[in-house]
Amino acid sequence: MESRVQPSNGHPPDELSHKTLPIQDLSAGHILYRxxxxxxxxxxxxxxxxxxxxxxxxxxxxxCYCAYSPFGAFAETFLRQRQGDFIDQDELELRCLAEIEAARPLRIVLLYGPNLSKMGATGTVSTGPIEAAQAQAWSKAIHDHPDEPDGIMYRVRHDDSEMGVALFDRCQAAIRWADSTSWDHSALLNEICSRYDLIL
Known part of the structure; x- marks a missing residue:
């Protein structure tokens, strides 16, 4: 049984590169949302x-920042800028929702749950400030790990029931654009507004 690594001021421990990463495959054909x-x-x-x-x-x-569901994709981009209960219509018109398909299995590190302690991380890696140097240091350490994962799965900061997926460009040839729709015409928008108590 592998020993647990110890946190080091929020940054990846030096011994992380010698540990096996908690990796899960996303199957070929799996759809992510961006x-x-x-x-x-x-x-x-x-x-x-x-x-x-x-x-x-x-x-x-x-x-490349994606999410496991359209709700996670919305939360990652719109809820971090939320001011009151109204959606910025101009911002909606500037963005669209894309479906990204895995062309082969994607090897994703699970950076949440009990894996945080096993790796020497804490929840602040995904819930702390977006520009935090610690999260970027974790990304580099995971990218450079000998296991060569394709990306990281983490809890979305403004809706931790949703999962975000940060894909590294080493898998750029292994993903493809499947479809897109504008947010302001999306059939999901009313459901999203209800879920987050937002007003159009």
């Missing part, structure tokens, strides 16, 4: 901007 600006590709990988939670501080690899 809320993205209409002027960017649905398969856009952010690189070097240091603005997003799991971006690589050095810009050595790109990250």
């Amino acid at each position: 809320s993205h600006h209409t002027d960017l590709s649905p398969l856009y990988f952010s690189r070097g901007r240091r603005l997003n939670r799991f971006d690589d501080p050095s810009g050595g690899f790109g990250v």
Whole structure:
């Protein structure tokens, strides 16, 4: 039985690279959801901007942010900017909801639940400030791990019943755009408004 690594000021412990990561396969054909600006590709990988939670501080690899469900995709983009109960209609029109399909099994590190303690992490890696250096350090440590995972699954900050998936650009050829719809015309929007007590 492997010993548990110890947290180190919120950053990945040095011994993490010698541990087996908690990896789960997302099967080929699995659909992930991504809320993205209409002027960017649905398969856009952010690189070097240091603005997003799991971006690589050095810009050595790109990250594409998806979610397990449309609700998670909405929460990741719109709820972090929430002011009161009204949805910003202009922001809705600037984004669309894309379906991203896995063309092969994707090997995803489960960065939540009991795995946090096993790896030496805490929940702040996904619930702390978006620009936190700790989360970016974890992303780099996981990306550079000998297990070579395709990404990270984590709890969405503003709805922790939902799961986010940060994909590394090493799997860029293994995902494909399946479909897109605009948020302001989405049939899901009324359900989303009800779920989060929002007003159009």
